[in-house]
Amino acid sequence: MSALKTRFTEAFGIRHPIVQGGMQWVGRAELAAAVSQAGGLGMITALTQPTPAALATEIERCRKLTDQPFGVNLTILPAITPPPYDEYRRVIVDSGVTIVETAGSNPEPHMEMFRANNIKIIHKCTSVRHARKAEAVGVDAVSIDGFECAGHPGEDDIPGLVLIPAATDRLSIPVLASGGFADARGLVAALALGADGINMGSRFMCTVESPIHDKVKQAIVDGDERGTQLIFRQLRNTARVAGNAVSRDVVEILQGGGTFPDIAPLVAGSRGRKVFEDGDLDAGIWTVGMVQGLINDIPTCAVLVDRIIAEASSIISRRLSELVA
Structure with missing residues (x-):
């Protein structure tokens, strides 16, 4: 080798x-x-x-x-x-x-x-x-x-x-x-x-x-480099996460003048853990990079x-x- x-x-x-x-x-x-x-x-x-x-x-x-x-x-x-x-x-x-x-x-x-x-x-x-x-x-x-x-x-x-x-x-x-x-x-x-x-x-x-649900792994394989979302920009604590219903809601609330208490229930860590454990891709915020556009298999x-x-x-x-x- x-x-x-x-x-x-x-x-x-x-x-x-x-x-x-x-x-x-x-x-x-x-x-x-x-x-x-x-x-x-x-x-x-x-x-x-x-x-x-x-x-x-x-x-x-x-x-x-x-x-x-x-x-x-x-x-x-x-x-x-x-x-x-x-x-x-x-x-x-x-x-x-x-x-x-x-x-x-x-x-x-x-x-x-x-x-x-x-x-x-x-x-x-x-x-x-x-x-x-x-x-x-x-x-x-x-x-x-x-x-x-x-x-x-x-x-x-x-x-x-x-x-x-x-x-x-x-x-x-x-x-x-x-x-x-x-x-x-x-x-x-x-x-x-x-x-x-x-x-x-x-x-x-x-x-x-990787100890996460197969549906999450398949979503990464199926995704491309455009499939992430930047959240928390207005809070100066930017995070890149998977684009889903929750991340889009977070962006919309903050762009509309919302503050962290307005989004706290959406971004709770327990919700993100549920994504990885149950495979519900819209259960919460979960992280993935733009590099998912280069990931095509699950070896x-x-x-x-x-x-x-x-x-x-x-x-x-x-x-x-x-x-x-």
Whole structure:
């Protein structure tokens, strides 16, 4: 099997420069283990688990499914009643996890504990300035999201083709390209732009091991690059989600002068979880990126990762080399 060695694979001890995004309701043990077993880096999403104790159980479940490295995503966002982040962080440390992906707020408050326990940190960000700040506080790598991404792309609206090389020009640590990646062409492009690997979310949602309803997976296969919706623009908390009845209502209410309390019942996380569990595509808000237009099948994680690496190696060694006179 071909391999692509980068600074990221060397630093994090994985075979292939492919990382699975830490997605709410999706990043569970079966998916993370399958990605890691395939040679990438799988991620359990901490806050998908309802309690710190449940996260400890999920980490142990993942260990029984793979002996390869995997990580835990810890996303910290403003909340009226925030989760017990300190307890989740303690579980990560006590469980012997060696890789953490932080996202949302500044990772600096986590650094002392994670560093003291030899945990490598990837910080997910949406701008060069935030990436440079993360490097300054000591993270080991950054994952930088272009405007195409699912979830929160920030407020600068800079697409990956510009954002990725802008970041790699100004950072000395490894950079993962995120937002819009699904296949070998994207991986090769990311490497050409200076990145050390790719982070894929929507693509891994659409795999056999992904713990979401088959109707959601099929909707991604059937969808195209026009099938997403930007919500929360007026609130300066932009999110890219699947276009459906609920997201269209949210946009209409906010455009009409509504405020967050007017849409809160529509965007409740419990409704989004229902989409993934029951397959009712209009039950709530659910995230997917523009890259769904490049997703045409539902393979196993092993088949997907092997295919990307094999095709990327072929593109680099054959097609690109043939262009050089």
